[in-house]
Amino acid sequence: xxxxxxxxxxxxxxxxxxxxxxxxxxxxxxxxxxxxxxxxxxxxxxxxxxxxxxxxxxxxxxxxxxxxxxxxxxxxxxxxxxxxxxxxxxxxxxxxxxxxxxxxxxxxxxxxxxxxxxxxxxxxxxxxxxxxxxxxxxxxxxxxxxxxxxxxxxxxxxxxxxxxxxxxxxxxxxxxxxxxxxxxxxxxxxxxxxxxxxxxxxxxxxxxxxxxxxxxxxxxxxxxxxxxxxxxxxxxxxxxxxxxxxxxxxxxxxxxxxxxxxxxxxxxxxxxxxxxxxxx
Amino acid sequence: xxxxxxxxxxxxxxxxxxxxxxxxxxxxxxxxxxxxxxxxxxxxxxxxxxxxxxxxxxxxxxxxxxxxxxxxxxxxxxxxxxxxxxxxxxxxxxxxxxxxxxxxxxxxxxxxxxxxxxxxxxxxxxxxxxxxxxxxxxxxxxxxxxxxxxxxxxxxxxxxxxxxxxxxxxxxxxxxxxxxxxxxxxxxxxxxxxxxxxxxxxxxxxxxxxxxxxxxxxxxxxxxxxxxxxxxxxxxxxxxxxxxxxxxxxxxxxxxxxxxxxxxxxxxxxxxxxxxxxxx
Amino acid sequence: xxxxxxxxxxxxxxxxxxxxxxxxxxxxxxxxxxxxxxxxxxxxxxxxxxxxxxxxxxxxxxxxxxxxxxxxxxxxxxxxxxxxxxxxxxxxxxxxxxxxxxxxxxxxxxxxxxxxxxxxxxxxxxxxxxxxxxxxxxxxxxxxxxxxxxxxxxxxxxxxxxxxxxxxxxxxxxxxxxxxxxxxxxxxxxxxxxxxxxxxxxxxxx
Numbered sequence: 001x002x003x004x005x006x007x008x009x010x011x012x013x014x015x016x017x018x019x020x021x022x023x024x025x026x027x028x029x030x031x032x033x034x035x036x037x038x039x040x041x042x043x044x045x046x047x048x049x050x051x052x053x054x055x056x057x058x059x060x061x062x063x064x065x066x067x068x069x070x071x072x073x074x075x076x077x078x079x080x081x082x083x084x085x086x087x088x089x090x091x092x093x094x095x096x097x098x099x100x101x102x103x104x105x106x107x108x109x110x111x112x113x114x115x116x117x118x119x120x121x122x123x124x125x126x127x128x129x130x131x132x133x134x135x136x137x138x139x140x141x142x143x144x145x146x147x148x149x150x151x152x153x154x155x156x157x158x159x160x161x162x163x164x165x166x167x168x169x170x171x172x173x174x175x176x177x178x179x180x181x182x183x184x185x186x187x188x189x190x191x192x193x194x195x196x197x198x199x200x201x202x203x204x205x206x207x208x209x210x211x212x213x214x215x216x217x218x219x220x221x222x223x224x225x226x227x228x229x230x231x232x233x234x235x236x237x238x239x240x241x242x243x244x245x246x247x248x249x250x251x252x253x254x255x256x257x258x259x260x261x262x263x264x265x266x267x268x269x270x271x272x273x274x275x276x277x278x279x280x
Numbered sequence: 281x282x283x284x285x286x287x288x289x290x291x292x293x294x295x296x297x298x299x300x301x302x303x304x305x306x307x308x309x310x311x312x313x314x315x316x317x318x319x320x321x322x323x324x325x326x327x328x329x330x331x332x333x334x335x336x337x338x339x340x341x342x343x344x345x346x347x348x349x350x351x352x353x354x355x356x357x358x359x360x361x362x363x364x365x366x367x368x369x370x371x372x373x374x375x376x377x378x379x380x381x382x383x384x385x386x387x388x389x390x391x392x393x394x395x396x397x398x399x400x401x402x403x404x405x406x407x408x409x410x411x412x413x414x415x416x417x418x419x420x421x422x423x424x425x426x427x428x429x430x431x432x433x434x435x436x437x438x439x440x441x442x443x444x445x446x447x448x449x450x451x452x453x454x455x456x457x458x459x460x461x462x463x464x465x466x467x468x469x470x471x472x473x474x475x476x477x478x479x480x481x482x483x484x485x486x487x488x489x490x491x492x493x494x495x496x497x498x499x500x501x502x503x504x505x506x507x508x509x510x511x512x513x514x515x516x517x518x519x520x521x522x523x524x525x526x527x528x529x530x531x532x533x534x535x536x537x538x539x540x541x542x543x544x545x546x547x548x549x550x551x552x553x554x555x556x557x558x559x560x
Numbered sequence: 561x562x563x564x565x566x567x568x569x570x571x572x573x574x575x576x577x578x579x580x581x582x583x584x585x586x587x588x589x590x591x592x593x594x595x596x597x598x599x600x601x602x603x604x605x606x607x608x609x610x611x612x613x614x615x616x617x618x619x620x621x622x623x624x625x626x627x628x629x630x631x632x633x634x635x636x637x638x639x640x641x642x643x644x645x646x647x648x649x650x651x652x653x654x655x656x657x658x659x660x661x662x663x664x665x666x667x668x669x670x671x672x673x674x675x676x677x678x679x680x681x682x683x684x685x686x687x688x689x690x691x692x693x694x695x696x697x698x699x700x701x702x703x704x705x706x707x708x709x710x711x712x713x714x715x716x717x718x719x720x721x722x723x724x725x726x727x728x729x730x731x732x733x734x735x736x737x738x739x740x741x742x743x744x745x746x747x748x749x750x751x752x753x754x755x756x757x758x759x760x761x762x763x764x765x766x
Contacts, residue, residue, distance in 0.1 A: 304585040370603075374749075404603070404606040404609075451628060471682075472681065496683070505741040505742055511752075520758070523752050527745060531744050
């Protein structure tokens with residue numbers, strides 16, 4: 001087999017093993033590469049930092065299990081910043097009924113316990129809400145009705161002191177923080193809530209979606225946005241406590257180098273093939 | 281240029297929106313409703329021209345739609361089935377476009393006696409897809425060839441649907457794979473798996489976050505509004521073609537508005553005056 | 561009437577929802593709010609239809625001993641063993657939560673992780689500098705990968721800046737163009753469905 005054919009037809013199993021090693025080795029032996037902070041992440045941090053004490057952040061954690069490693073650390077870092085500033089968090093999800101509420105609980109509860117914040121007083125998990133568009137439209141004026149009057153465990157909202165001051169998005173919510181991987185996602189929040197009410201909308205997206213939200217950041221409709229695990233790592237750095245976002249960065253670095261290496265090998269093989277064909 | 285500057289200054293000093301907007305209009309929606317009426321007008325004019333038998337511009341060549349015949353022919357020669365999916369969304373315009381193409385694909389599959397496998401993610405779409413395929417087989421004169429088990433609802437959950445389709449690829453080894461609708465994270469998984477079994481692939485996706493995965497892995501891709509021209513393109517009906525032309529006329533008008541807004545923003549230093557004027 | 565009734569329903573409900581976006585008169589908002597509630601109820605019934613459809617498909621697979629029919633038994637067991645557990649304990653009950661946390665979530669994450677491998681094999685196969693457009697795609701992809709990962713920044717501090725510029729300028733421009741076209745296309749298709757010009761979905765032909 002000529003060399004160019006070997007370069008063009010590397011077995012996919014070898015490729016997959018290389019990728020697996022690229023992910024695993026940095027997890028066992030971290031390299032600790034420094035992480036710079038982008039302008040978009042700074043915008044998110046500064047927006048939350050500018051809120052007065054007692055302000056309500058409405059969180060919509062719209063992710064599934066696939067993107068949870070990218071987006072859960074964002075929520076954890078937000079909780080840390082918000083609780084440090086004595087802000088309130090009202091969290092819900094529109095995307096994944098089975099996993100979304102548990103992700104909220106797993107991301108916020110440990111930080112709340114660490115920082116002495118109480119469920120029902122400083123933060124609440126409203127769980128999954130069906131029919132995103134209709135729910136959001138209702139919540140603008142009547143938040144409790146949109147939330148079906150219950151939290152994620154089915155308890156009436158009247159039992160929770162935090163909800164006494166959250167009756168409508170229009171009057172009682174300071175900022176909307178939305179983590180998005182698809183639909184329902186940031187587009188629904190932007191179309192049905194942020195644009196009609198003028199509430200600032202920020203949050204984070206999976207890396208595949210991050211390229212698509214840039215236009216909305218440039219137009220000012222999104223007040224900064226975090227992008228994938230890199231965005232989570234940057235946010236953790238600003239908040240001052242590295243977490244799962246930062247831990248994945250070394251694997252991402254090696255993984256990217258592997259991809260670039262394979263692309264170079266493929267192109268070398270392609271050019272050698274073209275040269276051989278021209279010679280014939 | 282100076283007249284634009286004075287226009288901008290006048291718009292900035294204009295009375296507040298609530299003083300001008302008639303009460304029956306939703307706040308900020310006056311210009312939106314005018315633009316929608318313009319779109320109706322453009323489409324209406326082209327429909328009337330088509331009905332009157334006047335010439336209307338033809339739709340340009342769309343390689344992805346032309347390739348459907350090639351894909352069905354390849355599947356027929358190889359004695360392997362065709363796989364079609366109308367996407368992940370419920371009853372949206374994208375699904376209607378997908379069902380229009382499904383109708384044409386089913387008719388041709390019936391004519392060539394090639395097995396057609398249709399997979400659905402949405403339970404609401406399932407009976408409609410079954411009816412569309414059944415009717416197509418009836419119109420092709422092959423009602424006996426229709427098998428309701430070949431039009432399958434697999435799962436509402438994103439990755440459950442994806443793994444079910446991956447299993448179908450391995451079992452049935454379709455020679456042609458048509459993914460026509462709204463796709464999210466599963467787009468790359470399905471497209472790459474289809475590529476690995478050697479299927480000829482045609483994709484269409486309005487999700488701009490995922491379209492690049494289709495472009496990289498599929499043989500033919502319809503981007504953005506190309507997928508909505510399918511019904512008109514394949515049926516060659518003048519009235520449907522007229523609606524596509526009307527839509528393009530409106531797009532040109534939007535393009536001119538963008539150019540005007542860019543010049544305005546450059547001259548006035550900011551587009552705020554124009555935006556405030558349009559948000560009345 | 562079988563062909564006309566779906567078109568009438570689509571026209572009336574579509575026009576009402578569209579008018580409610582722009583106008584505010586009579587009892588239009590209340591009417592549309594009622595339609596919204598009905599759509600929520602219909603989605604719930606759709607889930608029931610989905611279960612019936614899945615059961616029919618997999619029972620047929622088992623009866624006719626189609627290829628890999630034993631996996632259909634696994635599917636049916638998964639549906640009909642899980643259903644009573646959720647009905648008795650509720651979705652937040654201990655068993656459903658255990659299944660969600662220890663079965664559903666890891667499987668979902670694993671399937672999503674396949675993306676990482678598939679991206680690499682797709683990039684290796686497709687990113688060849690065959691012509692100008694492919695070369696631009698290749699160079700942009702490499703620059704973005706180097707800009708996003710900390711190692712790129714460690715090699716040269718300019719990579720993140722180039723990566724940000726590619727994301728915010730040419731990428732945004734392309735996305736905006738495609739989005740504007742796609743949304744106008746969606747609107748035009750909706751008008752065609754509303755006016756009954758697009759009828760393939762009714763199963764009654766064009």
